[in-house]
Amino acid sequence: MTKPRPCGCKGCRTCLICETQYGAENLKLQLELDKSKGYVYCPFCNKAWKGWDLNAYKQHPNHEGDSIEYPGVYIQLNFISEEEERDLMTNIDEVPWDISQSGRRKQNYGPKTNFKKKKVVVGKFEGFPAFSKYLQERFASIDLLKDYYVIEQCSLEYDPSKGASIDPHIDDCWIWGERIITVNCLSDTALTMTAFKGDLKKYNLYCAEEYGPVVSADGSILKGHKEEKSMLEACKSALPMML
Ligand SMILES: [Zn+2]
Ligand SMILES: [Zn+2]
Structure with a gap:
């Protein structure tokens, strides 16, 4: 049952289609998240804010429970207008989608990356689509994203009717460095986080020691950040249980 299924899922990754039609329901249970953490x-x-209430931000400023500081996350609400969003979605949907795991569909633009071998080859990559150029340019309007450089751009579709999801993960620290950007469209979105306690080789996490942080532990933006302790160190001291 861990072999690839027609929906695109492999191994313990599942979606509603393989859970209901290919008997993958049991595989899913093994991945059940400890949402209390x-x-x-x-x-x-x-x-x-501690917990797993996706509406927690709607209670602001009347939060209940415990919170922690978590410097290095920045959320810009309404980064694009609804009209821009409609145009963007029309353009994205004109490009063929590839099926992916866990009920997702994707479109990838960028070089081919081998995270384990730390190799990048340009391959067939011919550049980013013109319809997203203004978005990449707008990133520069965010202080944290000054001198940010897009290496790869992906469109990811999460359709609730397919049970689409992604496992908690850390994006590769070798190639993507300190900053990774998500533009969320078509629905309200909440950012959830859970502690990773594992091998520093996973996600090339140890590489985060090798470059300077973009923000300090108090959240201020660093310039010429080489002398400062790395973001990984800052996170460790701010939040020992997170790593
Ligand atoms: Zn599936
Ligand atoms: Zn709040």
């Missing part, structure tokens, strides 16, 4: 980020007070 999660945090939900509030974009209004910039704190991570």
